[in-house]
Amino acid sequence: MAGRIPDQFIDELLARTDLTDVVASRISLKKTGQNYSALCPFHNEKSPSFSLNPNKQFYYCFGCGAGGNAISFVMEHDHLDFVDAIEVLAKDAGMEVPREQGAPDRYEQNAELLKRLSESSQFYQQQLTQHPDKKKATDYLSKERGLSGQIAKVFGLGYAPAGWDNLLKKVGTRAESQEQLLLGGMLIEKKDQPGHYYDRFRDRIIFPIRDSRGRVIAFGGRAFGDEKPKYLNSPETPVFQKSQEALRTI
Structure with missing residues (x-):
């Protein structure tokens, strides 16, 4: 059935859904204190780095940075889009998904952009731990800001290395992906070469800007020294309107 799923229903669905049950039906969990741990289903690992907090109904992987609620877990694990994941959870909860007449919400309209x-975000987080120049970023976070590696992982902090096309080469490997990255403010088109792009964020600490449901919708980049601008945020996009989002910088 066409139509937007009301936000009130999504909130009610999450309130009636136990994340522990959702995850336990798909992977093996082990009780560790007040939380649960497991081998992360989203990347290959030998030691458990996946943690689930039943009180907060939130999961996070300290290895790959995956995290979220029941909806995001079903989306990632079952390879479903947002609407299909809600349908699955609603069926398990014995609830019927209502639809509002009108245009779909921003997520449904821009699913590929949000991907x-x-x-x-995952790329920037990987650079913070894997790039040859990572020490520059980790030293800044630890010595200048007093932030541990664990805190960086929890908040999804990352590092955009110096260079013009690091993100472009990793995420923008196809023309369609480049168009989405341009639309999302991650790339800038060269003035003298239409159809050719370069990375917006370069040589900066990166922090994701999320919406109320934890979806990455934009980024902020902080320069290491006195470079201008000191703070660089994503431009407004179909999923990011600055007047509607609270920006947090570190």
Whole structure:
């Protein structure tokens, strides 16, 4: 059935859904204190780095940075889009999904764009731990800001290395992906070469800007020294309107 799913129903669905049951029906969980741990289903690992907090109804992987609620877990694990994941959870909860007449919400309209933003966030997080110049970023976070590696992982902080096309080469490997990255403000088109792009964020600490449901919708980048601008945020996009989002910088 066409139509937007009301926000009130999504909130009620999450309130009636136990994340522990959702995850336990798909992977093996082990009780560790007040939380649960497991081998992360989203990347290959030998030691458990996946943690689930039943009180907060939130999961997070300290290895790959995946995290979210029941909806995001079903989306990622079952390879479903947002609407299909809600349908699955609603069926398990014995609830019927209502629909409002009108245009779909921003997520449904821009699912591919949000995927590219999520992939960008994962890329920046990987650079913070894997790039040859990572010490520059980790030293800044630990010595200048007093932030531990664990805190960086929890908040999804990342590093955009110096260079013009790091993100472009990793996430924008196809023309369609480049168009989405451009639409999402991650790339800038060269003035003298239409159809050719370069990374917006370069040589900066990166922090994701999320919506109320934890979806990455934009980014902020903080310069290491006195470079201008000191703070660089994503431009407004179909999923990010600055007047509607609270920006947090570190």
